[in-house]
Amino acid sequence: MANKGDGDRRKKDSVWTISHSNREEYACPYGDAINLAGNGWYSATLLATLSSTTFAMVLEMFGLSVVVSGATCDFDLGLAETSILLSMPFVGPIVMAFPWGYISDTYGRRRSLRIALWVSFAVSAISSFSPHWILLAVLKFISTSFCSCAQSAAYTMLGECTTENSRDAYILVMTSVLDFSLTLYVTFAYFIVNLDFVYHLGFITFTPWRLLNLVLSIPLGLGALGTYFFYESPKFLVNVGRSDEALDILKNIWRRNGGRGKYPVSKVYLKEEGNLKSQDLSFLRSLWDQIIPLFKPPLLYRSLQLYFLTAVVFSINNSYYIWFPFLAEKFASGFSSTDGNSTVEQVNGLCSIIVSEHQAAVSGATCSSTVDLSLVWSSLAQGASFVVILLLITKIAYRKKLLMIIILSISGFSTLGAVVINDSITSFIMYFGLLFNELCTGFIFSYFVDLYPTSYRGTAACVGVMVARAGALGGVNILGAFLMSHCTATFYGTFALMLSTVAVSFLLPPDKSLNKTVST
Template sequence: MAATTPLYENVLSVSVCICHKMVLQSAYDNEGFHNNEPCGYDNEAAKTHTFDEAIELAGNGRYNIILLATMSTAIIAMGLDMFGFSVIVTGASCDFQLDHAQKSILLSMPFGGSIIMAYPWGYISDTQGRRKSLLIALSISYVVSTLSAFSPHWIVLAVLRFISTSFCSCAQSATYTLLGESCSVRVKGAFLLIMTSVLNFGFATYMLIAYGILNQKFSYDLGLLTFIPWRLLTIVLALPLGISAISLFFLCESPKFLLNSNKEGQALEVIKRIWEINRQDGLFPVKKLVLNEEGNVSSKDVPFLRSLWQQTVPLFKPPLLFGTIKLFYLTSIIYSVSNAFYVWYPFLVDSIIGNLASPNITGPAGLCEMISFISSSSAAGSETSQIACVTGVDSTTVLGALVSGVFTVAVNLAISKLSSRKKTLSISIFLISGLVGAATTTVTNNIVAFILFFGLAFVGLGIGVVFSYYVDLYPTSYRGMAACLGVMVARLSGLGGINLIGAYITTNCETTFYVCSAYMLSGALVSMSLPADRIKK
């Protein structure tokens, strides 16, 4: 027969429990807990949360919307400063009497700056903080970009733009990291895709602003220089950099970065502030945080070179190596093809409008013939007469940019509803883009071919999906470096795509499109090896 507990031991046990609850009753109430837990209730365990649990408790409200708006402003500011520089060069071509070589040097400055500074920004983001790196980068970029409006010579303009884009390029990666680490898993994917849709509208934004400013006729003599429309355009396009930098003063550092840096108290304060701004009811329930993240290494005080080594080498060693290769490959596909699209876009618009305006003239049939027709016409014109100096922006080009921007944003917002299915989205984007690219060369109708050419830009929708993997697949200690190295790959791929596709598309058009299609279809195959989607119920 089992031994029975003596009566006096049961009475003693109950008495101790009652006494213990009476002593801690007020402490439980002050901490926001009820005093009716059963005996043996572990209050410390109840107050300890993982980071994901704590950020989920902080809710999704006003703070998250403000953060999303600020990060969206920062990333479109980067787009305007880097890619909007192309219309600034157009406006400055007459003022500085630029030849083709000088224009090429100027247009390469944004790519050169972002490529060289991508690695340092990754290190700064992972060691000093996401918010701090953004604040420094956007502030300096705004000042230098504004100063470039008063450049007395094209070389001064080139140097200042190199410096400006070197700093603002930080926004490409740090915005995704800061936003992704400050929101709950439930909304993170959708927010990242929404922010990407804003970036995709950047092309239409700077074309519209340029149309309103460059077509104006004014001139003010300032002594050393003449203030004309392109200088005003430079100042206006730099404004979002300053606006986003000021907005960052009112936002918090990534709580995940703080926790990873052994600053648990500061991380708790940030999450509590998010809780309060989101107007959650009751007392803040989290008292202790744990990161609970596989493969993560907390930041330590080590010498600079050793720290640099620790931030970089793990990305190219198992278990992170395979993921790094996949993401870099997908990034190269997106940026090489989409950047080439933006370069050829204005020329194709002019060709389409020209053929529609002259219906009695037999024009080229199909996209490749249109491109060949444009190239031969340009070559003939350059041999027979000097090309006129043009500083304005055509309304049809702006209209096409707006249509493209609205379509891209609408699709991005639509797929943001499927943000929890990133792998499915990635496969679909690369598959559709590859098939459209192959179909482009087989269509002889000019308008249909031009619409299919727009379909090639569909691959650009993969930016948000791929960069969300930079947030998800890497531990906090390496996330900033991985994303910034991804930006380096993006800029190198964009520069390579513009030059390679631009060089071969006029002489081997069909082959170029088939190679691009195969390249994008290979992206669909690689996407199949991405981690399975985790659908949150």
């Protein structure tokens, strides 16, 4: 079935190899069609835009920690109220994760992103004028319910619109951008919350923390605007039977990526069952049919693996991140008070400082909503180091199983070191190592792209978000309840969980070499 000469075309193991001189149009699977569309300007700007949407989501969700810190005095927040507010970024996505997966798989990746980001932006901005902490909690529940769509939809769309050879590296780069979110919202908090102004608006007093919340909502609107400059995922369109529209988009991607001549594909198809819904199905039955295949063979085994990894990694990482401003300031305060001549008994490294400083604060202190400069420097050190590490490993991003095992092992033993090392600086460096597991989040979501059919990929990723936030919700509240009273045991439990993720990572599919190339 092949012609001789320069225009040869071969189909080998379902992968097309095209010679440079061949410009004949032909039908091919979607994977080869997107590879032919190339990797250029469109791909790079899509990466930047989708990174901005996930970045905006992280600012909205985790920036709440410094917003709550600033609102403590205005609302007279105690530990219980603080824990409820800090839980909202995780409760919202738990409720809405599956509906967003359904919308993404049935109405499109780009459409779901637009709706989610615009609504989240509006509600988040309104929350800046909340007269009571309960209303603030409700509005944050709504805003994070919508913006949580960004994590699953953005990863899915990026994975479907980039070439196979660049996909894992792009997902890693997008993850590395998120590592600077902590630095950004802490820096904003330092310069805004420390301002000295009060405006009486009648129903509220507008103070710096409200301005901070308003500033942190702006990236959501900017991310929504950015999506208007890009196309819907062609793979989604093929999957729902709109192949002609998908082919037009692939041709446009080819041109915007710098392709010259004629895009050599006349028809594109999927080597899997499409997502053509029956009109006779009720909405609830359609939802059921969308999710149940994830928990039946042959997907059941992979679902259990990935959702376990998701639950543990996100519960540990998110809970320690959301409490990071508190922990970092306690450490900085405790370290400056000891200053080499220990006035605080250092029994268990980081734990002794955190607990002793908490006891000192409880014994009596005036309410303060300021942000210490030490928090800015520590978050900058964490963000810069993580970004550098991620960019260094992008060259071997396809070895994600090996990298996950290494990263999770480092995170686990760093957790142990944080409590058994008595030196203050070393123990806090170990705390940074604990957060190292964040580097695995991109790998985990790339597995959702690689291992699930297109019809269920968005749903699988959104259920992953739901599992992630449910784990994080439990982690935030457990950490808040036990860190002061059972600090050492909390870190030991974290260490055991991290070791379990290492064991499960060994069961993931083997890394594949990227030897399938398509030249044009």
